Amino acid sequence: MQYFTVAAAIMSTALFASAAPTSTPLERRACSVAYPQSIGFPINYDIHQDAGKTNVRDDFISFTNIPAGSYGCQLEVNFPAGYTIESSGNSKVNIFTEYGANKGSLFGTVEFASSPVAPTKYIINSATCESVMTYRMSIASDCDAGRVAFADTKDAGLTMTYNC
Template structure:
């Protein structure tokens, strides 16, 4: 009986150590939209390439990572034609000039759309360039008021 008590005590200790930590609820993220635009307008054809730079201001001490996201409520109007995949370039961060993500902007009639493009260390100023990846296409939508390209932090 003494052996079974020791085995039971050891088993109870092992299970307690393997038990998951207390569950924490995820905090709502702080969301900031670009400071320099109200409309996303991208266009590209053999004669013209119209990219767009987006600038975000993040407060000092913001909890990271900072994530570049595309967020749209259900049924949000996005006009597009041709090839609509968008390359996202870092403008002023540690990977300046590099493609840091790709996204195809879309909204769903069934519910909200939320896509993380990439996550980065938070900086007070974060700038990205959006440019159509294909040879011919266009994308247009209103930016802000809870829709468009944003940076999230303090999640």
């Protein structure tokens, strides 16, 4: 009799457990995207310098449309296949933070390039989201001449992703 009672208890527990609701699979969340502040697109960037770090022309990029409470801000570069980017000499670009407590610090280094056959995407760096996030782009070399120029549009260039 005890055997029957124990077996019945185990069976009812197993049946109850199998009838318990199952959780739904997690859905991948979409990131929000902020575009650089501008009067309109395209934004034409032309970052260059002559040898000896003379005739320097830096460009600035600012994001002012990130909602309060956002998290995981990530500065990204996206170019469709074959996107035109003009470059010459030493075209690596340093990106410096121009806001908050870390103003003036190196945020990342990038060589703007696109693939002739596939879209190109790379992440420069991530930071805590702020209401205004501004960066300065400058040729990275302290002595070589260099230039990089491209048009930033809604389909190509720099963006800030957040809430991923």
